[in-house]
Amino acid sequence: MQEIIVAKDLIKSYDGTQNVLDGLDFAIRPGEWTNIMGPSGSGKTTLLNIVSGLDKPTSGSISINGVDISRHSENELARFRRENLGLVFQQYHLMTFLTALENVMLAQHFHSVVDETEAKDVLAKVGLGHRLHHRPAHMSGGEQQRVCIARALVNRPKLLLADEPTGNLDQKNSKIVLDIFKELHAEGHTIVMVTHAEEIGKMGDRLLRLLDGRIIADICNSDRGSGEQHYCKAVNA
Numbered sequence: 583m584q585e586i587i588v589a590k591d592l593i594k595s596y597d598g599t600q601n602v603l604d605g606l607d608f609a610i611r612p613g614e615w616t617n618i619m620g621p622s623g624s625g626k627t628t629l630l631n632i633v634s635g636l637d638k639p640t641s642g643s644i645s646i647n648g649v650d651i652s653r654h655s656e657n658e659l660a661r662f663r664r665e666n667l668g669l670v671f672q673q674y675h676l677m678t679f680l681t682a683l684e685n686v687m688l689a690q691h692f693h694s695v696v697d698e699t700e701a702k703d704v705l706a707k708v709g710l711g712h713r714l715h716h717r718p719a720h721m722s723g724g725e726q727q728r729v730c731i732a733r734a735l736v737n738r739p740k741l742l743l744a745d746e747p748t749g750n751l752d753q754k755n756s757k758i759v760l761d762i763f764k765e766l767h768a769e770g771h772t773i774v775m776v777t778h779a780e781e782i783g784k785m786g787d788r789l790l791r792l793l794d795g796r797i798i799a800d801i802c803n804s805d806r807g808s809g810e811q812h813y814c815k816a817v818n819a
């Protein structure tokens with residue numbers, strides 16, 4: 583099976599002297615849920631930004647579905663994101679003057695064609711069938727994040743990338759959001775999630791631990807949900 587993400591000797595330096603990502607090599611298979619953990623400043627968000635084409639590596643390559651996006655132009659990257667990715671961030675980045683339904687339909691508009699029924703269906707899928715016409719200011723943080731997930735899903739992306747999606751949520755809302763990700767994973771979505779929470783790191787299939795821009799551990803969550811873990815492969819930091 584062809585890997586959906588392949589990173590080869592990925593290096594990122596913002597100032598030309600220090601490598602924030604220091605030669606990362608990894609591959610992710612379709613349908614895999616991979617979590618990325620590491621201390622503050624270890625390069626998690628930088629890595630996610632490069633995988634999503636929001637930023638470019640200084641050297642090395644990052645291929646999605648066999649296409650090296652590291653040399654894409656800004657226009658090509660924008661199209662690549664629209665056609666392939668669903669992005670979920672800690673900050674919701676919703677349009678405050680639009681309703682939940684309109685926010686999701688806006689994503690359809692930028693992607694291809696607007697389909698109100700499909701937008702309603704995806705909001706129902708994240709449990710917001712009764713909040714279609716609410717604006718973000720009249721929704722809880724958990725509800726807003728579920729609108730973001732609906733927005734990320736509506737164009738049926740090949741890959742879901744999430745940066746601390748529960749970072750602003752209380753325990754109850756975190757559970758609701760994580761249950762949605764579990765369901766999406768069970769349906770076959772490929773998920774890459776940055777998290778600070780150890781209990782989230784044990785979810786899904788795999789955990790990559792970063793330190794100073796290097797992968798120091800590549801861990802398989804062998805028995806989903808039980809917390810049992812073993813090393814996928816030895817990694818030299």
Ligand SMILES: Nc1ncnc2c1ncn2[C@@H]1O[C@H](COP(=O)(O)OP(=O)(O)OP(=O)(O)O)[C@@H](O)[C@H]1O
Pocket residue numbers: 596602620621622623624625626627628629
């Ligand atoms: N745009 C930028 N310009 C310069 N340096 C940056 C930029 N973005 C990130 N950095 C630096 O790169 C390093 C890695 O940052 P990054 O945000 O990827 O870490 P992180 O692991 O996601 O941290 P956190 O858990 O605090 O979000 C940090 O030292 C940060 O200061």
